[in-house]
Amino acid sequence: MIGIGLVGYGYWGPNVARNFRQVPGSRLVAICDQSPGRCEVASRAFHHCQVTSRYQDLLENPAIHAIIVTTPVGTHYELARLAILAGKDVLVEKPMTKTVAEGEALVQLAAEKRRILAVDHTFLFTEAVRKIKELIDQGELGELLYIDSVRTNLGLFHPDHNVIYDLAPHEISIVLHLVERDPISVQAHGVCHTSNGVENLAYVHLEFEDDFVAHFHLNWLAPVKIRQTIVAGSRKMIVYDDMERSDKLKIYNKGITIQTPTGVDARCQAGINYRSGDMLAPHLENQEALAVEAAHFVECVRDRTPPLVPGEDGLRVLRILEAAQRSLDSNGQRVPLQTPNRLSKAA
Numbered sequence: 001m002i003g004i005g006l007v008g009y010g011y012w013g014p015n016v017a018r019n020f021r022q023v024p025g026s027r028l029v030a031i032c033d034q035s036p037g038r039c040e041v042a043s044r045a046f047h048h049c050q051v052t053s054r055y056q057d058l059l060e061n062p063a064i065h066a067i068i069v070t071t072p073v074g075t076h077y078e079l080a081r082l083a084i085l086a087g088k089d090v091l092v093e094k095p096m097t098k099t100v101a102e103g104e105a106l107v108q109l110a111a112e113k114r115r116i117l118a119v120d121h122t123f124l125f126t127e128a129v130r131k132i133k134e135l136i137d138q139g140e141l142g143e144l145l146y147i148d149s150v151r152t153n154l155g156l157f158h159p160d161h162n163v164i165y166d167l168a169p170h171e172i173s174i175v176l177h178l179v180e181r182d183p184i185s186v187q188a189h190g191v192c193h194t195s196n197g198v199e200n201l202a203y204v205h206l207e208f209e210d211d212f213v214a215h216f217h218l219n220w221l222a223p224v225k226i227r228q229t230i231v232a233g234s235r236k237m238i239v240y241d242d243m244e245r246s247d248k249l250k251i252y253n254k255g256i257t258i259q260t261p262t263g264v265d266a267r268c269q270a271g272i273n274y275r276s277g278d279m280l281a282p283h284l285e286n287q288e289a290l291a292v293e294a295a296h297f298v299e300c301v302r303d304r305t306p307p308l309v310p311g312e313d314g315l316r317v318l319r320i321l322e323a324a325q326r327s328l329d330s331n332g333q334r335v336p337l338q339t340p341n342r343l344s345k346a347a
């Protein structure tokens with residue numbers, strides 16, 4: 001039986017706790033939150049679970065094998081570090097840490113102590129993203145051209161981090177997972193509509209080799225919730241609408257073919273022919289991503305196997321976030337990134 005401890009029972013923690021409670025072969029042993037009010041809420045929801053405001057209680061409990069960190073990002077590094085030092089495996093919320101330096105230290109510590117360090121990039125466990133990945137890997141889309149994503153809402157204005165650190169981890173983790181390579185540069189523009197200097201609207205642009213690009217519109221100040229991504233390939237294109245209850249994915253057999261002119265015509269521009277075929281909406285299992293992720297993490301802890309999203313992948317996302325912040329701070333300048341790494345294919 002794998003014992004689980006959870007620290008941080010605010011907005012997201014209850015979702016994570018609820019899903020871990022249902023994983024066969026694991027037991028939610030304890031929940032910790034520094035707020036007495038949140039402890040009271042947790043006690044009401046989880047009768048058979050220890051609820052405490054002392055993190056030390058989780059660290060010292062031998063029945064806890066793994067700790068899940070669902071606190072604000074500024075606390076991730078220290079809480080995860082203490083957990084690893086106490087011999088626990090760790091699943092930490094996105095973004096993994098506040099800085100790249102913290103992320104590097106955490107990855108190194110986990111490797112030294114032979115502990116599992118996984119990052120909650122929830123969307124990689126959705127049926128929709130799994131299906132898109134499958135279609136790309138099978139060559140169904142042809143050559144990938146771009147990914148264009150919109151993630152807007154009348155969202156919570158966080159005082160301590162901007163909309164990029166809040167929402168871009170989802171987009172970046174999806175793109176890196178799908179294309180299995182890292183961008184060569186990042187550009188970001190953003191604006192703050194309040195007096196605290198924290199950007200609530202941003203546009204982030206990732207440039208990859210071979211003219212592939214990814215672009216995200218991230219916005220806490222929109223009248224409607226939009227979660228829409230276009231994945232465009234030379235053969236087919238996908239529209240992924242996460243707000244749809246069914247038909248989240250629509251695969252369009254649409255695109256262009258370019259005729260290269262020969263002879264006398266070569267002086268003319270290349271001709272563009274439009275292709276417009278059928279649309280297919282594949283059936284997707286209606287499974288909660290967190291449930292799949294919780295079961296996967298428990299399996300990794302039990303079998304000592306590498307997680308789908310190891311700390312190294314959390315670090316890749318962080319490097320892009322930091323570069324995006326540098327670009328934002330310099331009025332949208334293009335920030336080059338170091339030599340692209342291949343994403344580790346752990347699972």
Ligand SMILES: NC(=O)c1ccc[n+]([C@@H]2O[C@H](COP(=O)([O-])OP(=O)(O)OC[C@H]3O[C@@H](n4cnc5c(N)ncnc54)[C@H](O)[C@@H]3O)[C@@H](O)[C@H]2O)c1
Nearest residue numbers: 008009010011012033034035038070071072073093094122
């Ligand atoms: N994967 C996702 O889709 C997703 C969605 C939402 C939030 N998140 C992530 O989850 C994390 C938490 O976000 P949230 O919206 O739940 O925040 P929140 O502020 O609502 O909740 C955080 C909780 O942690 C507690 N806390 C803070 N420091 C603590 C400490 N040192 N020890 C014990 N308890 C402590 C607070 O009292 C609070 O109850 C963030 O990293 C966020 O990015 C992920």
